[in-house]
Amino acid sequence: MKLRVLIVDDDPAVREPFAAAVEASDDMQVIGLAATLAEGRHLLHNARPDVMLVDLGLPDGDGSELIKEAQRALPDCEAMVVTVFGDEAHVLAAIEAGATGYLLKDATPAEIVDQLRVLKAGGSPINAVIARQMLRRSAAWAQAERSSQESADGNAADDAGLLSPREREVLQLCAKGYSYEEIAPLLNVSRHTVTSFVKRIYRKLQVHSRTEAVYEARRMGLLRD
Incomplete structure (x- = not known):
């Protein structure tokens, strides 16, 4: 189509x-x-x-x-x-x-x-x-996040329920390098459904890219390595 x-x-x-x-x-x-x-x-x-x-x-x-x-x-x-x-x-x-x-x-x-x-x-x-502007902003953001790592770790238990099981599954596959087209058949859903999951993940984690989402989810203990 x-x-x-x-x-x-x-x-x-x-x-x-x-x-x-x-x-x-x-x-x-x-x-x-x-x-x-x-x-x-x-x-x-x-x-x-x-x-x-x-x-x-x-x-x-x-x-x-x-x-x-x-x-x-x-x-x-x-x-x-x-x-x-x-x-x-x-x-x-x-x-x-x-x-x-x-x-x-x-x-x-x-x-x-x-x-x-x-x-x-x-x-x-x-x-x-x-893109260069956003990279600079992301670098500053990452530095600020690292400086507050200790206090953030104390809230890990509260963060555990932030993403739904299916959202975690989508993010786990993204972290492994799968494209949206590859994720869709693995989860038996359409590519558009995968995109919708990713958008919700971005909003919940307050990030703007796949790299930031994976970083933030790992920091919060939402992803397995």
């Missing part, structure tokens, strides 16, 4: 080339174009896309609000931000809202299509500049 794509951007000079590139591919189709947050919400609920390309700076609100709504109403829908905003505040807000990809608008339409395939395969496309 073709990947069903919703594009939400108020600039037609950006929106239309992205749409044309998606339609030109063999494995994707555009199921909606929106120029406002309100239009995006309408199409989210009525067209039910597999993935959204979302700009953050919309005329009637922040694109992160649409991403949050998708998480609640359509958890299998992936959201990839394509925006001019590369500062940490916007990046973190989008990721916390549930975005699984973050690109800047200097990406070409062809590159966007390629990154949609990466997203579909279980990856998290991210602009190199943004």
Whole structure:
């Protein structure tokens, strides 16, 4: 089945080339174009896309609000931000809202299509500049976590019930290096179900990547080595 794509951007000079590139591919189709947050919400609920390309700076609100709504109403829908905003505040807000990809608008339409395939395969496309910012933040976060390790260990018993048995099982397989496509048949579920488990794990552990999730789960005693 073709990947069903919703594009939400108020600039037609950006929106239309992205749409044309998606339609030109063999494995994707555009199921909606929106120029406002309100239009995006309408199409989210009525067209039910597999993935959204979302700009953050919309005329009637922040694109992160649409991403949050998708998480609640359509958890299998992936959201990839394509925006001019590369500062940490916007990046973190989008990721916390549930975005699984973050690109800047200097990406070409062809590159966007390629990154949609990466997203579909279980990856998290991210602009190199943004990735460097997040790595720096993660390093600072890890240092702070190490400094509080002793006190955190005292709460290990309370953390034991944080993840459900199936979420632990998914995370254990992620820690062993299995891809989402490989995990799905092992657990007899769809890839989208695996993705939903991973999103819930990220929210519960308050992390933004597989590496951070595995690190945090091991620190809390939720994973076996």
